[in-house]
Amino acid sequence: xxxxxxxxxxxxxxxxxxxxxxxxxxxxxxxxxxxxxxxxxxxxxxxxxxxxxxxxxxxxxxxxxxxxxxxxxxxxxxxxxxxxxxxxxxxxxxxxxxxxxxxxxxxxxxxxxxxxxxxxxxxxxxxx
Numbered sequence: 001x002x003x004x005x006x007x008x009x010x011x012x013x014x015x016x017x018x019x020x021x022x023x024x025x026x027x028x029x030x031x032x033x034x035x036x037x038x039x040x041x042x043x044x045x046x047x048x049x050x051x052x053x054x055x056x057x058x059x060x061x062x063x064x065x066x067x068x069x070x071x072x073x074x075x076x077x078x079x080x081x082x083x084x085x086x087x088x089x090x091x092x093x094x095x096x097x098x099x100x101x102x103x104x105x106x107x108x109x110x111x112x113x114x115x116x117x118x119x120x121x122x123x124x125x126x127x128x
Contacts, residue, residue, distance in 0.1 A: 007088070008084055008088070010061070010062060010081065010084060011084065011085065011088055013060065013061045013062075014061050014062070014063065014081050014082075014084065014085045015085065016057075016061070017057050017058050017060075017061035017063055018063070018085070020054065020057070022044055022046075022051075022054050023054050023057060023058055025043070025044075026040055026054065026055070026058065026064075026075075027058070027063060027064075027077065027082075030064060030075060030076060030077045031077060034074050034075060034076035035074065035075060036072050036073065036074050036075075037051070037052065037055060037066075037072075037073045037074075037075065038072075040055070040075060055075060058075075059075075061081060062078055062080060062081035063077065063078060063081045063082060064076065064077055064078055065078045
């Protein structure tokens with residue numbers, strides 16, 4: 001498992017930004033194509049200033065970037081932060097896969113005939 005000192009300091013902010021359903025939906029939408037702030041805000045029942053706070057969280061986390069052309073602010077995904085999160089998750093997943101593989105090997109060596117492997121799980125019944 002990654003050591004705490006090796007974790008990129010940006011990761012907590014990235015995961016915080018992705019933890020909100022509104023922001024996660026925006027990231028999913030932006031995975032299709034860049035969009036204006038007003039276009040991104042349409043599906044949500046909130047005032048534009050409230051929605052823009054969500055966009056600010058995504059931008060500070062480095063998940064999106066924006067540029068302004070006239071009165072229109074357009075957002076697009078910035079893949080670097082998402083790649084950083086994906087790399088961390090991959091390393092974490094690899095750790096647990098190795099640990100589970102080791103457990104599997106231990107179980108195989110302690111029960112080489114596979115006795116009970118095909119049995120139905122035991123249901124614990126309440127005693128009267």
